[in-house]
Ligand SMILES: *[C@@H]1O[C@H](CO)[C@@H](O)[C@H](O)[C@H]1NC(C)=O
Ligand SMILES: *[C@@H]1O[C@H](CO)[C@@H](O)[C@H](O)[C@H]1NC(C)=O
Ligand SMILES: *[C@@H]1O[C@H](CO)[C@@H](O)[C@H](O)[C@H]1NC(C)=O
């Protein structure tokens with residue numbers, strides 16, 4: 001899965017004893033997850049002794065981790081097996097480094113909705129604990145007192161109201177602040193911690209989640225074609241149970257086509273740029289426990305599904321969009337600079353990691369990204 005990339009960046013000046021700060025590549029799990037996926041996940045280790053836990057990249061301030069208690073939730077509609085276990089469970093009571101913030105007065109969080117890269121409803125405790133990861137190319141990154149919300153109860157809900165246990169938690173990628181204080185306890189946001197130690201050149205990240213089904217995409221061929229949005233009908237995958245979107249095209253079979261999204265370029269009021277998501281990446285399949293039999297669906301979340309009081313409801317593509325888009329944030333650059341671009345496509349060969357410097361407001365690419373996708377759309 002050379003298509004996926006998550007890099008924590010840093011500062012290329014001032015090197016104390018060690019080498020120049022360099023970006024860390026956060027390794028991806030060889031397993032992908034989700035009955036609405038498959039979605040790639042990061043391969044991380046939490047606690048001391050360290051436990052392997054795969055988590056989706058995304059979210060601010062806290063990583064959201066599932067504890068063994070999540071497997072004990074009883075509800076008639078929930079399957080008795082606990083698929084949640086597969087990505088790894090976090091048990092703060094078995095980590096020597098865990099600082100349970102209940103004792104620092106944080107209390108438990110009960111009956112709340114948590115928003116990371118997914119909306120999970122349940123109960124959680126705030127914990128600070130050691131996080132480590134590495135791809136073997138340099139000494140592993142070790143983050144002390146990483147901020148974690150440890151979920152003791154966790155459910156996701158389909159538009160129909162049917163609930164299921166989440167399969168994977170998520171790893172926070174940063175926030176406007178560099179750390180969190182609770183009484184005298186200080187929690188670390190991973191990329192900020194590594195930046196402050198001089199391990200990486202800036203407090204930033206670059207992310208392209210890619211697609212596990214890429215090998216299929218890369219082998220497609222055909223002429224380039226734009227399909228008008230009008231040609232897509234969005235229906236209901238399974239009226240009785242899930243009410244998710246069904247994906248159907250009224251046009252004749254189109255092996256190579258994309259959905260194009262137009263964005264305003266930088267602060268320009270006249271220039272636009274496009275990000276093209278091949279249809280193939282938007283035609284996913286729902287599996288159990290969401291539906292009884294595999295059902296193709298369009299991975300777009302309904303405004304009613306994830307609405308939070310403070311953010312407007314809207315249709316969202318989320319991870320599905322990031323299969324073909326690159327997103328990055330330079331948290332300290334003039335007021336958190338966000339980057340969005342077409343990601344490298346399936347024909348992109350060697351991956352080139354470039355440092356984001358603290359004051360960078362743009363990220364350069366090498367070569368034409370368009371060429372990487374040419375056989376896909
Ligand atoms: C959880 O909160 C919702 C409202 O947000 C409420 O309807 C429900 O009764 C609460 N559940 C429990 C167990 O307190
Ligand atoms: C984590 O925070 C606790 C409490 O704030 C502190 O006692 C401990 O030394 C910190 N751990 C590390 C590894 O820095
Ligand atoms: C979606 O994928 C399924 C196979 O997974 C295929 O049968 C179907 O034709 C595809 N639909 C579109 C609109 O491409």
Ligand SMILES: *[C@@H]1O[C@H](CO)[C@@H](O)[C@H](O)[C@H]1NC(C)=O
Nearest residue numbers: 265266267268334361362363
């Ligand atoms: C984008 O806009 C910022 C400020 O508005 C400017 O400093 C930067 O050079 C622009 N980047 C590009 C690639 O045009």
